Amino acid sequence: MKLPFFLASRFVAGETLDESLPVVDDLNQDGLHVALDKLGEHVHEREEALAARDAYIDLIRTLAGRDGTEDLRNRISIKLSMMGQLIDEDFCEDNLRQLLEVAAEHDLFVRLDMEGSALTQSTLNLFEAVYPDFPNHVGPVLQAMLKRTDRDIDRMCERGVSVRLCKGAYAEPEEIAYQDMSRIRARYIDYMERLLRHTDGSGIATHDDQIIDATKAFADRRDIGTGDFEFQMLYGLRRTTQREMAAEGYNMLVYVPYGTEWFPYFSRRLREKRENVWFVLRSLLKG
Ligand SMILES: Cc1cc2nc3c(=O)[nH]c(=O)nc-3n(C[C@H](O)[C@H](O)[C@H](O)COP(=O)(O)OP(=O)(O)OC[C@H]3O[C@@H](n4cnc5c(N)ncnc54)[C@H](O)[C@@H]3O)c2cc1C
Numbered sequence: 001m002k003l004p005f006f007l008a009s010r011f012v013a014g015e016t017l018d019e020s021l022p023v024v025d026d027l028n029q030d031g032l033h034v035a036l037d038k039l040g041e042h043v044h045e046r047e048e049a050l051a052a053r054d055a056y057i058d059l060i061r062t063l064a065g066r067d068g069t070e071d072l073r074n075r076i077s078i079k080l081s082m083m084g085q086l087i088d089e090d091f092c093e094d095n096l097r098q099l100l101e102v103a104a105e106h107d108l109f110v111r112l113d114m115e116g117s118a119l120t121q122s123t124l125n126l127f128e129a130v131y132p133d134f135p136n137h138v139g140p141v142l143q144a145m146l147k148r149t150d151r152d153i154d155r156m157c158e159r160g161v162s163v164r165l166c167k168g169a170y171a172e173p174e175e176i177a178y179q180d181m182s183r184i185r186a187r188y189i190d191y192m193e194r195l196l197r198h199t200d201g202s203g204i205a206t207h208d209d210q211i212i213d214a215t216k217a218f219a220d221r222r223d224i225g226t227g228d229f230e231f232q233m234l235y236g237l238r239r240t241t242q243r244e245m246a247a248e249g250y251n252m253l254v255y256v257p258y259g260t261e262w263f264p265y266f267s268r269r270l271r272e273k274r275e276n277v278w279f280v281l282r283s284l285l286k287g
Contacts, residue, residue, distance in 0.1 A: 008266040010279040011236040012039070013258045017062065020258035023235070024063075028072045031246040032254050033230070035111060036063060037077040039259035042086060049084035053095040056083075057102050064106035075109040077255060080123055089122060093129050100134045107137075111203075114141035116170040117177070124152065131161065141205075143168030144188035145177045153191045157198035164203035164232060165191055169268045189214045196224050203253060205232035226250050234269070236279070
């Protein structure tokens, strides 16, 4: 059974790119950068992976051709499991390279979303394989909840790689992941400080005021300019705060997902926060 899209519309810009582009324009007009993500994951058929690659390439061309791209650094965010990672890593790397060629041609940055821990090493391997050829156009995501992230942060800092840091949206076992929120937050703040010191343009992806305040205070203390990093939030969450932070002079990027495959993303948002369930219930009552 397919659920009606309006349930997800608080968190997902549209089911098609055409429906979602006005959302990008509105966000840009409010001074917010955008990362567009065509939803989809865990593809097992080569044809589907090739179609995903082509859709991402079209997306790059469409975004690059739009006004506002010059000063607002719009970009895309992709999941490698959509481009053949689960079929064959070489095939996936080939698809990723083709996509990055087009991204580099248009000077557009491609962020590799991080999925569940079964894919962490493979995602970082693929990142490492392409990074030397596209150092300005590709960057990974690291999850503060994973115990291995301490080492991964060091590796990225050594080379000044732009990282998106987030807590981690997937349920992971305690052998490999911290479960306690105050511990995850403390790890997050430590990694944030390392990234701000050693990399340019890393993304502090969170809605958590304690982390946001710690980031602002650290940047102030260390004289790190607001242009040297960015905050990132998800479409539909903390909308007023996003605009307030942009008005304060911070780079604020909004992650905007779209597409028909919205259900897994939507359910991750519902699991994360009771408030998100309320948004959906309210839209049901209105509908
Ligand atoms: C741009 C972006 C990209 C992401 N990419 C990935 C990815 O590639 N892989 C991945 O695993 N995960 C990703 N995530 C999800 C991330 O890992 C977390 O699951 C998600 O962001 C929830 O954690 P949080 O730090 O935002 O705050 P939470 O842990 O949800 O909330 C912590 C505190 O923040 C405050 N807060 C949160 N929301 C609100 C609100 N709406 N209003 C007021 N206060 C609020 C509250 O005080 C709350 O107690 C991404 C998140 C963002 C923002």
